[in-house]
Amino acid sequence: MQFDSSKPIWQQLIDEFARRIVTGVWPAGAKIPSVRELAAEVGVNPNTVQKSLVELERLGLAESERTAGRYVTNDQKKIDEARNEAARRFALEYTTKAQGLGLSHAQAMELLRALWAESEDQ
Numbered sequence: 001m002q003f004d005s006s007k008p009i010w011q012q013l014i015d016e017f018a019r020r021i022v023t024g025v026w027p028a029g030a031k032i033p034s035v036r037e038l039a040a041e042v043g044v045n046p047n048t049v050q051k052s053l054v055e056l057e058r059l060g061l062a063e064s065e066r067t068a069g070r071y072v073t074n075d076q077k078k079i080d081e082a083r084n085e086a087a088r089r090f091a092l093e094y095t096t097k098a099q100g101l102g103l104s105h106a107q108a109m110e111l112l113r114a115l116w117a118e119s120e121d122q
Contacts, residue, residue, distance in 0.1 A: 001042045013052035021061050021072050022083035032070040
């Protein structure tokens, strides 16, 4: 995993783990890999992974079972809300950058439509 030096690693891990949940890589009810497994996979200290997973629980996307580990929530509404929030952040970033380039609303929407169609064709 490539990290962005402008944002704390543990926050980037929250984003990555949430992405895995909302895209179904880690489906609802699935067991989340252990802290040690995730730390080895992403190449960071286990304490950093632990901090991220605790926050994922606080967000309601994961649940901890004392002796059985962590699981993705079965609350599909929570997963859908997280997906919508992530999409909103991406859309806001695109909107801000498109406006900064001087694109009109119509131009920005047309570009988005074209890119969407392109990606569906692939």
